[in-house]
Amino acid sequence: MKTVLITGANRGVGLALVRQYAVDESDVIACCREPAKADELQDFAESSGGRVRIVQLDVGGPTSITALKSTLGDAPIDIVINNAGINGTPKDQSAARIDPENWVTTMRVNALGPILISQALIDNLKRGSEKKLVAISSAYGSSGKYFGEGYASASNRYAYRASKAALNNGMRGLARDWADDGVLVGILDPGFVRTGMAGESALGSSSSISPDESARGIKDRIRLLGPETSGVFQRFWGEPIPW
Numbered sequence: 001m002k003t004v005l006i007t008g009a010n011r012g013v014g015l016a017l018v019r020q021y022a023v024d025e026s027d028v029i030a031c032c033r034e035p036a037k038a039d040e041l042q043d044f045a046e047s048s049g050g051r052v053r054i055v056q057l058d059v060g061g062p063t064s065i066t067a068l069k070s071t072l073g074d075a076p077i078d079i080v081i082n083n084a085g086i087n088g089t090p091k092d093q094s095a096a097r098i099d100p101e102n103w104v105t106t107m108r109v110n111a112l113g114p115i116l117i118s119q120a121l122i123d124n125l126k127r128g129s130e131k132k133l134v135a136i137s138s139a140y141g142s143s144g145k146y147f148g149e150g151y152a153s154a155s156n157r158y159a160y161r162a163s164k165a166a167l168n169n170g171m172r173g174l175a176r177d178w179a180d181d182g183v184l185v186g187i188l189d190p191g192f193v194r195t196g197m198a199g200e201s202a203l204g205s206s207s208s209i210s211p212d213e214s215a216r217g218i219k220d221r222i223r224l225l226g227p228e229t230s231g232v233f234q235r236f237w238g239e240p241i242p243w
């Protein structure tokens, strides 16, 4: 039986991952910021026969991360999925307008949080049988893509894009530094997913996918994660993305 920890588990891609891992008979530690308001997750956990355990976690709060580690103790965890993320408010940050507070908050949640969580849980991962650490990133974190003509939608996302690039860089560092411990690191773009984050634009788009489709692809990538794909930035269907 596998144990999988997922952050941002109360909605969107995170909730779809919780459902799919639980159906596959994994034990799921479903982390969310406000468990009391996580109705869908609570309902699913109640019907899961004890397979889904909900734990409070604000990924932007180092004390919350320390509390998570105290709650989990030395329990082995096979897969840690850093999924929680934000667009930032305001979402638009451009060459003409940068909001410094927002930039820092976006960095704290999207880039720093996953690294601190990984550090806090490394011993739990090492005790697990799979030792897989995953970050749900975004193709917008690529500096080699989404540049120039045709990518206007990406041009006003300075804070978000910088945060995902920083996440990628940190995760690639962990892939190198923890390789000798057998830890494998997946860095995955989940696609253009119809969630709160993608908003209205995804609803009317033929290129958008459901949270379930995204979660299925992410799960496949994690299943196939090995030394050759550790530290590689990939689409949810496996295509590598340039840094």
Ligand SMILES: NC(=O)c1ccc[n+]([C@@H]2O[C@H](COP(=O)([O-])OP(=O)(O)OC[C@H]3O[C@@H](n4cnc5c(N)ncnc54)[C@H](OP(=O)(O)O)[C@@H]3O)[C@@H](O)[C@H]2O)c1
Pocket (backbone or CB within 6 Å): 007, 008, 009, 010, 011, 012, 013, 014, 032, 033, 034, 057, 058, 059, 060, 061, 083, 084, 085, 086, 109, 136, 137, 138, 139, 189, 190, 191, 192, 193, 194, 195, 196, 197, 198, 202
């Ligand atoms: N949707 C897309 O098209 C798309 C594209 C590329 C990458 N991504 C990435 O995919 C991941 C999942 O996004 P999604 O589309 O499922 O978005 P979503 O529906 O907006 O869900 C975001 C999740 O992150 C959680 N979260 C935000 N800030 C948090 C914090 N400080 N502490 C703990 N949890 C926090 C949210 O919890 P609350 O309910 O408490 O806010 C929610 O569970 C994100 O990392 C995102 O950047 C998404």
